Amino acid sequence: MIIYDLKCTDGHRFEAVVASMFDDLPPCSDCGASTRKIPAAVGLSGSASAGPSREQMPNTWSGINRGDRETVRGWHQAMTKREKLEEKYPELAGDRRPVLAHEGAFADAPLRAGDPLAATVAEATFRPAGTATTASKTTQQHRKEDKK
Numbered sequence: 001m002i003i004y005d006l007k008c009t010d011g012h013r014f015e016a017v018v019a020s021m022f023d024d025l026p027p028c029s030d031c032g033a034s035t036r037k038i039p040a041a042v043g044l045s046g047s048a049s050a051g052p053s054r055e056q057m058p059n060t061w062s063g064i065n066r067g068d069r070e071t072v073r074g075w076h077q078a079m080t081k082r083e084k085l086e087e088k089y090p091e092l093a094g095d096r097r098p099v100l101a102h103e104g105a106f107a108d109a110p111l112r113a114g115d116p117l118a119a120t121v122a123e124a125t126f127r128p129a130g131t132a133t134t135a136s137k138t139t140q141q142h143r144k145e146d147k148k
């Protein structure tokens, strides 16, 4: 459920609860005229909202309402709109390299393919079993010697 500030074509302002952001807006509660959303946050420049950025796009199954058709369609529309906007204003596109890690230490600064850190982390994360570092081998040897 989302609460919107709405304004009708006659200028009446009111709040309405809408089930999802992709539902049609209800008509004016006073006169029945069609309504539009009053932007909740207007940029300092007064420019219109650029819509959700790529980072805000859902990328999980639950994020798209378990594949709900209307939700997927809505995001697809938002995405298409965003792509057109980015064609016009490339600076909006931001970093579009695939994100390799976005949890833990990378929660605030996602690790992206091509980052110098990426190779190091990939090596550390995906090192096959049995190729332990020299340090841990030495430790294991010491332990074996202790048991003797």
Ligand SMILES: [Zn+2]
Binding pocket: 008, 009, 010, 011, 012, 028, 029, 030, 031, 032, 033
């Ligand atoms: Zn009205």
